[in-house]
Amino acid sequence: MANHHISLTVNGLKVEADVEPRLLLVYFLRENLNLTGTHIGCDTTSCGACTVHLNGKAVKSCTVLAVQADGGRVKTVEGLVQDGKLHPIQEGFHMEHGLQCGFCTPGMMMAAVSLLEQNPDPTEDQIRWGISGNLCRCTGYVNIVKSIRYAAEKMRAQSSIPQAPVGAVEVKNG
Amino acid sequence: MIPPPFEYAAPKTIPEAIALLDQDSSAKILAGGQSLIPLMKFRLASPAFLVDINRIDGLEYIHEEGDWLRIGALTRESTLDQSALVHTRYPLLADTTHLIADPTVRNLATLGGNLSHADPANDHPAAMLAYGAQVAVVGPRGSRTIPVDRFFTGPFESVLAHDEILTEIRIPVPKPFSTGAYVKMERRVGDFATAAVAVQLRLDGSGQCLTAGIGLTNVGLTPIKAHAAEQILVGRRLDDSLIREAARLAGEAADPQDDQRGSGDYKRFLVRTLTVRALRSALGRMNGGM
Numbered sequence: 001m002a003n004h005h006i007s008l009t010v011n012g013l014k015v016e017a018d019v020e021p022r023l024l025l026v027y028f029l030r031e032n033l034n035l036t037g038t039h040i041g042c043d044t045t046s047c048g049a050c051t052v053h054l055n056g057k058a059v060k061s062c063t064v065l066a067v068q069a070d071g072g073r074v075k076t077v078e079g080l081v082q083d084g085k086l087h088p089i090q091e092g093f094h095m096e097h098g099l100q101c102g103f104c105t106p107g108m109m110m111a112a113v114s115l116l117e118q119n120p121d122p123t124e125d126q127i128r129w130g131i132s133g134n135l136c137r138c139t140g141y142v143n144i145v146k147s148i149r150y151a152a153e154k155m156r157a158q159s160s161i162p163q164a165p166v167g168a169v170e171v172k173n174g
Numbered sequence: 175m176i177p178p179p180f181e182y183a184a185p186k187t188i189p190e191a192i193a194l195l196d197q198d199s200s201a202k203i204l205a206g207g208q209s210l211i212p213l214m215k216f217r218l219a220s221p222a223f224l225v226d227i228n229r230i231d232g233l234e235y236i237h238e239e240g241d242w243l244r245i246g247a248l249t250r251e252s253t254l255d256q257s258a259l260v261h262t263r264y265p266l267l268a269d270t271t272h273l274i275a276d277p278t279v280r281n282l283a284t285l286g287g288n289l290s291h292a293d294p295a296n297d298h299p300a301a302m303l304a305y306g307a308q309v310a311v312v313g314p315r316g317s318r319t320i321p322v323d324r325f326f327t328g329p330f331e332s333v334l335a336h337d338e339i340l341t342e343i344r345i346p347v348p349k350p351f352s353t354g355a356y357v358k359m360e361r362r363v364g365d366f367a368t369a370a371v372a373v374q375l376r377l378d379g380s381g382q383c384l385t386a387g388i389g390l391t392n393v394g395l396t397p398i399k400a401h402a403a404e405q406i407l408v409g410r411r412l413d414d415s416l417i418r419e420a421a422r423l424a425g426e427a428a429d430p431q432d433d434q435r436g437s438g439d440y441k442r443f444l445v446r447t448l449t450v451r452a453l454r455s456a457l458g459r460m461n462g463g464m
Binding site for chain 1: 178212226252256279363364
């Protein structure tokens with residue numbers, strides 16, 4: 001079987017490789033690029049542990065071929081940190097104790113970021129629906145939902161800072 | 175799990191894709207891949223050649239034109255789910271899309287794939303039967319239009335030839351006083367339906383039923399159009415006893431098997447209950463001004 005040359009960006013860095021068509025994106029990320037933050041759980045599109053962003057949308061990378069990502073943009077959990085600072089979703093999972101064993105956490109965070117990009121102020125129901133493709137077998141989801149709400153509030157606050165007059169912020173804080 | 179080896183091509187045009195399919199009778203089309211790739215991992219499908227149609231421009235769109243809502247075959251479930259046009263004018267389609275798999279799977283899964291995969295457990299076939307939809311397909315011998323009620327021939331089998339590509343789904347534009355609903359029983363989010371019922375109705379100004387479409391999911395070897403249940407509604411007002419009679423007939427149209435989701439008898443009972451709920455839900459929307 002002929003290998004295919006692929007060229008894509010992963011977490012902002014350009015990557016090129018020759019891959020077998022049957023190589024799944026999750027194996028490409030973990031084994032070729034050593035980005036082992038993306039986990040393999042059920043391997044059958046059910047659990048969401050392998051969730052990454054492909055061209056800005058959350059996908060289950062166990063059910064995407066690496067060749068399908070040719071020319072595309074992939075973001076994994078390793079790409080959430082910006083300038084050495086935790087992404088609000090990472091901070092949320094830390095502050096609200098959104099994990100126990102941590103296995104589902106990378107996929108859960110990637111699904112959550114995708115949800116918050118579409119809906120910056122989700123209700124609890126919308127959060128639960130938004131992560132319904134991700135399974136956690138430890139927490140019962142209560143703290144995961146809290147973590148995502150934490151991130152939503154933090155992200156909204158961050159995005160409103162540039163527009164807010166300094167005086168208004170002082171009044172609010174006072 | 176890793177799929178068996180295969181050759182792969184990602185053509186840019188439909189004629190190129192058809193030519194590739196023509197070269198290898200075991201070639202399969204890769205659309206969203208959310209059914210095909212798992213099947214390949216389980217070795218339930220082992221195509222020697224995958225023709226990836228995702229690089230073909232112009233297969234993702236949703237718009238009304240003349241008497242039809244036209245949907246490009248590669249339109250993602252998430253795009254349908256977020257479409258204002260679908261939500262305001264096509265409640266049956268909106269319900270169905272929202273209940274397919276989960277939000278992450280829906281980012282890749284396509285409407286054309288859901289139909290051409292011809293899995294009787296898939297959700298869109300029943301909805302399209304209820305709508306009286308058509309599909310447009312293109313192959314080496316030209317293009318043709320197929321009514322959805324003649325599309326499915328068996329489990330995972332349709333009238334599509336191996337070198338034909340389903341390119342467009344056409345749903346009749348709703349006339350005034352049209353309404354619909356899809357009601358699905360699933361064990362958990364992302365599961366296939368234990369059973370599900372799609373209904374699409376058109377009433378006249380006095381509440382009398384002019385046309386009725388009823389489709390059933392995962393209660394037979396193909397998606398099922400419940401003809402007798404549809405016919406009994408036409409020309410009458412949908413009161414409680416008529417709804418129950420239609421539900422009984424829908425249950426008779428079902429041909430469910432015993433499996434891990436329940437016994438055949440249970441599923442037949444479920445079809446009756448879900449038909450009542452779907453009809454009431456559709457009528458409720460009508461009364462709500464939809």
